[in-house]
Amino acid sequence: MPTAHDWTTTPITAELLRGALDLEHTGRGVLPHRLTARARQQVPDAQLAMAESQPSGVRLVFRTRATAVELDVVATKRVYPGAPPRPDGVYELLVDGRPAGRAGVTDGDVVTVDLASGTTRTRPGPVGTLRFAELPGGEGVEKDVEIWLPHDETTVLVALRTDAPVEPAPRAGRKVWLHHGSSISHGSNATAPTGTWPAVAAALGGADLVNLGFSGSALLDPFTARALRDTPADLISVKLGINLVNADLMRLRAFGPAVHGFLDTIREGHPDTPLLVVSPIHCPIHEDTPGPTAIDTTTMAEGRLRFAATGDPAETAAGKLTLRVIRAELSRIVRQRAATDPHLHHLDGLELYGAADHAELPLPDDLHPDAATHRLIGERFARLVFGEGGPFAPA
Template sequence: MEMNDVEDESRALTVVELSDELFRGAVELERTENGVVPHRLPAWVRDRGADSQLLMAEAQPAAVRLAFMTDATAVELDVLPTRFGFRGGPVRPDGVYDVDVDGEHARSFTAEGGNRVWMDLQTGEQTLESGATSTLRLDLPAGRTRVDIWLPYAETTALRQLRTDGAVDPVVDDRPSWVHYGSSISQGSNAATAAGIWPVVAARAARADVVDLGFSGAAMLDPFVARVMRDTPADLLSLKVGINIVGGDVMRRRAFAPAVHGFLDTIREGHPETPILVVSPLYCGIHEETPGPGAFDPEALAAGETRFIATGDPAERAAGRLALEDVRGILRDLVTERAAEDPNLHYLDGRELYGPEDAERFPLPDRLHPDADAHRLIGARFAELALQRFLPAS
């Protein structure tokens, strides 16, 4: 496959409707003047004045992909990305699209142009710089193929137009479905490409169809997310919770366990017997014994780098403030108690996915998020420890 600037003259390209059936992994599509914007939470959630961090994260299409069967030899996709950065701080790399052909990775590329939103770390003010639409062109081999275009996980993508020189049909996907809830690591932070985030790595390895409800900085056990999971078809549901609770310093011990119970109760209303896997936080040295809130390291920012620090006082754990060690104990005990009456509820210690020894081999580059190699490691382990165990055979 190649990305070309010159249109193939041998077969005319025609516009293909970007119908709902061509998208996988999106909870809802919003049709705007700029194109089709995939969302990972529905409008009724977005319209309730949800937190701005959550609204930004859910509109970033982690694990969302265009998937279709075609006999085309040329495909063009017009996209308008909106990227986010910190004014005067480190510049985030532009998102990377991944393309699979017949289930095999064919190539990766980045869209040029696009909008950029600059955020001021001191005031929270946001400034929009408008940019141009980018055309991505794919040349395909002759014959009927399946094409999956994975969208970047950390930038909003408006898909403006799809053009091909052949017929396009939705994919009939009989793979088992997995719905996952988590934080920035589940959304993909520090992964290299769209399909390099650990939930996609795991789903590919286990041949699962994934819906990724990982929300950067915003996995706060919001009841409306539990309702979305309740109402979404799934053969397996998983929730990896705790790091945002600690990092945001949003709950004490008294509130955390009841919030988890309520989240699980809501999911069970729509999935009375579906396996649910509760995953405790991955190893994160700065928060293992130190509560939040987490914060940007000002010395690193001054040097043009991104690193995080924990600013809480470990002595306050006795009064109910939470560090990761506390969260793991609460989750383990809670699942053990509930599993006595709910045999389809399971617990996985997140350190089995990424533990202290892994941190020595693959250090967290910003002290909070794994790098591309660690995402691959986590995904491979989750496929083995969870998906291959709890999903029905495809």
């Protein structure tokens, strides 16, 4: 480990960050955001504010001859009274694309969320330091270093120190894949940032991921469509459906035009970019039962978090949405639009995770996949979408 005077401190700027759309300068450091400031100003929603500030897919990327790295951060720990404690966020180190270490911090700001009322209270906490030593390659060898930030823990970046200078790493010709989705795309129940299904698929597909998966917030919001429109990308996918059922946000009459409008906005900025619409994976509680979704209070009393559908299946006749209804409508819309948009594609989410998969790998909380299922979905997406004949396959 180098002595104190050996460290080089490098300002953390947008040049060193990938996967973020904005970098907010705070009193303690810089906070990566996955939505632009303009978009964040358009919705006073605490759920979205929390989700977009959690840096799923965001990583520091630089080239250096260093053998040791330190990163000072302020992590935000979330506490849900009555629910199982959340594990600390994981920071993953990759050197020349290969896993080279994991670390975490146990302290930080603490946000306590009352699930019944939705109220929160925040207690400020200290700066924590991550240390990665003896990087592969040895002293004096130039290497590309990535530090993936926790996918589910808001992180203020305070300081980056190395025992040799750093510079931004080249992108090496990798295509930028811009993806939008729900908490499943965000990475709920994944155990590490490179283990979310989009990160798995990007690694297998050789793509540079920008993940706009927002827990509870894939709601066809116009500001999200504009963020997708205005973000440079070579490949785009949108995974739609489950959050609209969770929130019981709209009826079938509004859903179809909202999807058209969402896709129209994306096409304003990306008229010829391969654009993939993905329907929901299998989720038994909402296949034929509308939302809203609620926390199962009986299992909460036992210290287990599970979700339940509270709608009435008979209400689908009046236009309430279920996953089965949404899959059919998304398929219809893509078929209609593809007649004049040859770069628009559709993927049935059941090809990523269907009823047979649920029998073998059930959703632990009845809503989100576990770590093994994230890997399964990512591997299937890579094969079906990035593989030969897929919509994102090389020309």
